[in-house]
Amino acid sequence: MATLQLPPGLEYNGQLVETSNGGVSDWVAYKKVKLYTNAFVILNDAKVLLGYKKRGFGTGLWNGFGGKVDPGETPLQAAVRELEEEAGIEAPLEHCGVLFFVVDGADAAFHIDIFRADEYTGTVSETDEMRPEWFSVQKELLPLTNPQTTADHDHDHAANPQATEEEGPEPETEGLPLPDIPLKQMWADDEFWMPLMFSRRFFVGRADFDADDKMLKWWFAAAPASLS
Numbered sequence: 001m002a003t004l005q006l007p008p009g010l011e012y013n014g015q016l017v018e019t020s021n022g023g024v025s026d027w028v029a030y031k032k033v034k035l036y037t038n039a040f041v042i043l044n045d046a047k048v049l050l051g052y053k054k055r056g057f058g059t060g061l062w063n064g065f066g067g068k069v070d071p072g073e074t075p076l077q078a079a080v081r082e083l084e085e086e087a088g089i090e091a092p093l094e095h096c097g098v099l100f101f102v103v104d105g106a107d108a109a110f111h112i113d114i115f116r117a118d119e120y121t122g123t124v125s126e127t128d129e130m131r132p133e134w135f136s137v138q139k140e141l142l143p144l145t146n147p148q149t150t151a152d153h154d155h156d157h158a159a160n161p162q163a164t165e166e167e168g169p170e171p172e173t174e175g176l177p178l179p180d181i182p183l184k185q186m187w188a189d190d191e192f193w194m195p196l197m198f199s200r201r202f203f204v205g206r207a208d209f210d211a212d213d214k215m216l217k218w219w220f221a222a223a224p225a226s227l228s
């Protein structure tokens, strides 16, 4: 497999397959990089918890839960802290990808470590910063070729052979008709990497935006499906 040329800001030593790219020809220049996290709880490969950003950067958009990595923290520690601060829950987070994100004119680029978990404990709660809500993962975000993704979207409880009745339907989503993930009210890059996250393929990518939050250029790649 040929080695891929990664955009500036990204490093990855393993095998990658390019999954999407587009936009204008030049990457936006940046001077420094700040570390961020973003975390998703995904139940039965079929439902995902998102938060509506009520204030600060990205106000009015739905996103995972996350923020800056504080001095002395690892990205995983920061992701666990932010999930508790912004959604009131704890989860066994696993690193599932890296997004390098640049806004033209901003003082620093964002290196965002993305985490996912299949379960959580605690009670999902609204905070000053985020309003959490469960969404159904629409079929368009689940590649048909993914052997590990077993979501059955015609039923509330996904057809996951490892799910047992003891795990039960989650009380906070049981019986509710969930809306699809609101891609039009999310960062424009999300549609390129969310399918990789849902199909459990480790991904890396970069997305550059202008000062009005319009996406200028993007590139995403993922571990080959058989290696993830």
Ligand SMILES: Nc1ncnc2c1[nH]c(=O)n2[C@H]1C[C@H](O)[C@@H](COP(=O)(O)OP(=O)(O)OP(=O)(O)O)O1
Pocket: 036, 037, 038, 039, 056, 057, 058, 063, 064, 065, 066, 067, 068, 099, 101, 110, 112, 187, 188, 189, 190, 207
């Ligand atoms: N393009 C894109 N796609 C997906 N997710 C993101 C982006 N850009 C982003 O910034 N993000 C994520 C990364 C972080 O999870 C949040 C932004 O964090 P923010 O809320 O600004 O950081 P905090 O540390 O919580 O900020 P304060 O609480 O200090 O205001 O969005």
